[in-house]
Amino acid sequence: MSDGTFLVSIFGQIEYIETLAAAGTSWHCKYEFVSGADWKIIGGIEAGLSQMANAINNGDKIVLNFPVEVQFKSTNPYGWPQLVLSVYRGMQLEGYGRTHIPLRPGSHSLEVNLSKPQASSLLGYIGSFFGYQPELLQPKMLATTAGNNLIRMESNGTVLLSLNLISQGLQTLGYDVGKMKD
Template sequence: MFADFDDLYLRFAYVIGKDWEICAGLDEGTTQIAYKGVDFNPKLVFNFPLECTFKSTSPFGWPQLVLSGYGMDAFGNDVVRGYGTTHIPITPGRHKLRVPLFVPRSSSRFQQFLAWILGRRPEFVDPKVVAHNAGREMTRVRSQGYVNLTFNIVTKDLQSLGFRTESSEGIHPAAHDQQKSYHQLPLGALPENVSQYEDVDRM
């Protein structure tokens, strides 16, 4: 939602670890331009579906979705309206997330005025930088809107690698008690049939 802007579009991209690869789907793209309704609703509805399939043998570098919002300013310049990022949910099922967006700020009021006149607002050379921590502590930003996302997640063969992704609410009480009793045993006293990856989901 952008209360102060209209006629916006989003660019999206995925950031993944070195052990990951995209098997199907686009790794980046652009949505259509969205307009506000006639009832002065501040929401911009994109309804833009994203389909992507990832493959990996390690959870390190779990995929992140990076969003960048753009639109025209008063002088007709295409300027950035917000950056945001979120990790793709790790559990299967339907998830609704709200991603807050932010924009870089000028280093001074003079630079801010100059950027407004010239139509050159501060922006990142590579939008994927928002998915990393290095160097971000030196960047001045301000909040500007948010994007609501709906994920439909399907996972496959994670249990064969020793990983569980269901929430704790989905664990049967008896299984939960059994798992708890394993944690109370001395180190090296686990039964032979207990997987060494049993509690990886607590990462």
């Protein structure tokens, strides 16, 4: 690529959610890729919504095996892509997660910790007894640092991702991300 750009291709799947799941509950996951201003999506899907999956026994993993695939083009590694997840039980938010996409080409297994926002006022706390759950208007704001220190969160499980990364043109531009895993 002689025009000063490089390509990054990401594909894989959201494998499962691991949290305290009651038998018979339905779960699903939203995902969204977030990247810097110099990054452009040239293929695949930037955001998606998984199918519903049910927990059969108490405490089971909720298996989604939901595919994700996206290709980026950029001239600058600043704003390297991140994946933001929103996990729901029925229509109730159970947590948000965020992870950077690995720099090194190859296969990666990523465990993303989930956390959910807590009420910030007494009225919100009382509302939680009646089913009110605070949610972020734009979960992709978690991929930045702007105002995140003002959000009270509590840990609430993990999501396992299996991602494969292929890059082209990074070494030509002088970037060294290491060798592929054997």
